[in-house]
Amino acid sequence: MHNNPIIEVAGLTKSYGETRVVDDVSFTVERGEVFGLLGSNGAGKTTTVECLQGLRSPDSGSMRICGLDPVRDSRALGALVGSQLQDSALPDRLRVGEALSLFATERAAPIDQVLSDWGLTAQRKTAFGNLSGGQQQKLFVALALMNRPDVVFLDELTQGLDPAARRTVWDLVEDLRAGGTTVVLVTHFMDEAEALCDRVAIMRDGRIVGTGRPDELIAQFGYAMEMSFTPPPELDVAALSQLDGVEQLAQLGSRVEVRGTAELVVHVGAALSTCSTIPSDVRVGQPCLEDVLVPILATTGS
Amino acid sequence: MNSITVLARVTLTELKLVLREPLVIAFVVAFPIVCTLVLGGVFDPDDDAFGAVPSDYYGVAYVAVAIGAVGLTTVPVQVAAYRERGVLRRFRASGMAPWIFPAAMAVVGVILSIASSILVVITATLSYGLIGPSDWATTLLYGAVAIVAFVSFGILVGWLMPNARAAQGVGTLVFFPMFLLGGGGPPPDALSSTMNTVATYLPLTHVMRAIQEPWLALDGGGTNHLLTLLAIGAASTAGWLWLARRTTEL
Numbered sequence: 001m002h003n004n005p006i007i008e009v010a011g012l013t014k015s016y017g018e019t020r021v022v023d024d025v026s027f028t029v030e031r032g033e034v035f036g037l038l039g040s041n042g043a044g045k046t047t048t049v050e051c052l053q054g055l056r057s058p059d060s061g062s063m064r065i066c067g068l069d070p071v072r073d074s075r076a077l078g079a080l081v082g083s084q085l086q087d088s089a090l091p092d093r094l095r096v097g098e099a100l101s102l103f104a105t106e107r108a109a110p111i112d113q114v115l116s117d118w119g120l121t122a123q124r125k126t127a128f129g130n131l132s133g134g135q136q137q138k139l140f141v142a143l144a145l146m147n148r149p150d151v152v153f154l155d156e157l158t159q160g161l162d163p164a165a166r167r168t169v170w171d172l173v174e175d176l177r178a179g180g181t182t183v184v185l186v187t188h189f190m191d192e193a194e195a196l197c198d199r200v201a202i203m204r205d206g207r208i209v210g211t212g213r214p215d216e217l218i219a220q221f222g223y224a225m226e227m228s229f230t231p232p233p234e235l236d237v238a239a240l241s242q243l244d245g246v247e248q249l250a251q252l253g254s255r256v257e258v259r260g261t262a263e264l265v266v267h268v269g270a271a272l273s274t275c276s277t278i279p280s281d282v283r284v285g286q287p288c289l290e291d292v293l294v295p296i297l298a299t300t301g302s
Numbered sequence: 303m304n305s306i307t308v309l310a311r312v313t314l315t316e317l318k319l320v321l322r323e324p325l326v327i328a329f330v331v332a333f334p335i336v337c338t339l340v341l342g343g344v345f346d347p348d349d350d351a352f353g354a355v356p357s358d359y360y361g362v363a364y365v366a367v368a369i370g371a372v373g374l375t376t377v378p379v380q381v382a383a384y385r386e387r388g389v390l391r392r393f394r395a396s397g398m399a400p401w402i403f404p405a406a407m408a409v410v411g412v413i414l415s416i417a418s419s420i421l422v423v424i425t426a427t428l429s430y431g432l433i434g435p436s437d438w439a440t441t442l443l444y445g446a447v448a449i450v451a452f453v454s455f456g457i458l459v460g461w462l463m464p465n466a467r468a469a470q471g472v473g474t475l476v477f478f479p480m481f482l483l484g485g486g487g488p489p490p491d492a493l494s495s496t497m498n499t500v501a502t503y504l505p506l507t508h509v510m511r512a513i514q515e516p517w518l519a520l521d522g523g524g525t526n527h528l529l530t531l532l533a534i535g536a537a538s539t540a541g542w543l544w545l546a547r548r549t550t551e552l
Contacts, residue, residue, distance in 0.1 A: 053395050054394065054395070055394060074394070074397060075397045075398075076397070077397060078396050078397010078398065079397060081395075081397075083395040085391055085392060085395055087391070088387075088388030088389065088391045088395075089387040089388050089392075090389060090392065091319050091384075091389060093319050093323070094315070094319060098315060098318070101311075102311060102312070103396050105303055106303060143392075
């Protein structure tokens with residue numbers, strides 16, 4: 001899957017007035033990969049993707065999708081790229097079936113099948129303005145995928161969906177991966193990025209601050225293992241920081257929280273075993289992407 | 303899929319959507335018809351302030367009002383609303399050429415203008431016995447140019463407005479003075495010279511005169527107004543085509 005980039009972005013920069021919202025962003029997306037752009041609101045994710053979709057002109061930098069320039073070759077790319085936009089709408093009186101027919105190309109799946117796949121069969125003649133938020137979102141995703149694109153951009157695709165619909169969309173992204181479609185997933189939901197993405201680029205203040213597999217990012221920005229317990233009275237808590245594998249030690253109320261590499265479990269466990277009373281509330285766990293990235297994304301680099 | 307197929311598809315869809323807007327239909331169809339019925343019966347048939355029988359004068363004038371209503375109150379709002387709500391972003395993201403939507407709106411505007419004009423003519427004929435055009439070919443040609451020019455003018459106005467509300471406000475604000483001074487209100491002889499001078503600078507005045515003069519065999523024959531409308535149409539079309547191609551920040 002490597003060295004076969006379908007998307008190449010180098011030095012992309014975009015400002016609105018004096019504000020630089022995308023600052024020297026570079027990344028590649030491999031063919032067939034599910035690639036996540038993750039960051040808090042205002043990090044520059046959507047602007048980056050809008051440049052790739054040909055909806056905005058970058059100030060500098062280069063972009064290629066399927067070897068084509070998104071701004072100059074936007075019409076040719078329209079047949080190869082599917083887009084679910086964060087900020088768009090359809091005319092209120094346009095019916096669901098009409099919307100699908102309007103945007104269908106020669107590559108499109110049959111309308112009935114699309115309606116069925118997305119649970120919108122009953123809404124075929126419903127006007128867009130009368131759909132619920134979740135139904136509108138489903139329609140947008142269906143429109144992005146119906147023409148069987150080579151590359152699909154999904155910008156905050158599960159926003160407004162209930163948990164069941166969210167899972168359905170996740171399953172669909174898995175289906176896309178299985179079918180070889182390249183997916184660029186823009187999200188601020190870290191569980192979504194961790195569950196769906198092969199690789200993730202983390203954006204903050206318009207810059208990419210890290211790129212890698214979710215487990216690599218967890219290791220890069222956080223720790224592999226954490227352990228917490230109520231320490232026995234005779235345990236020298238301060239001495240735990242000297243143990244192999246321990247990188248962080250914190251006292252949270254009556255509990256001690258130890259973070260570090262996987263081997264800390266063995267060494268801290270050994271220290272606890274020397275105590276006359278073994279704590280009954282020992283918890284051991286691996287952090288998720290959200291655990292390690294929230295503190296990073298919550299603060300601005302500037 | 304080639305551009306003509308896409309244009310046809312978007313045009314058909316937009317036509318359906320416009321026909322589902324009852325207020326739009328009420329304004330572009332009912333307003334000119336009601337005005338035709340009212341003003342066509344107000345004046346004495348022998349009143350010589352019009353240069354023609356008053357009911358004929360107004361019957362033809364309200365064909366122009368129908369064209370103005372589509373061009374100034376319907377088309378700009380639709381174009382501005384699509385930009386404001388991100389519908390054009392969706393079109394653009396699907397690879398649709400930038401000129402397709404405004405061109406589709408132009409076709410829809412022309413169809414609406416023709417339909418509304420025909421209804422005004424039928425109403426005036428049935429109610430007041432509107433005479434047929436003195437010069438059919440010239441009247442139809444000039445009318446066609448007027449429709450295309452005014453719809454194109456409306457698309458340009460819509461593209462220049464920041465949002466639908468502004469387009470609606472500006473369109474209405476511009477439409478009514480044009481309609482009242484251009485010949486849809488009091489007869490020109492009843493207006494002050496200043497008002498008549500102002501009217502010569504209003505695009506809708508040229509639509510009215512370009513149709514009235516060959517239809518009612520009035521002085522001038524409409525040629526000067528036709529040239530003005532050709533200039534308005536060409537400038538407007540060039541303007542919105544340039545804006546549509548240039549605008550990437552939708």
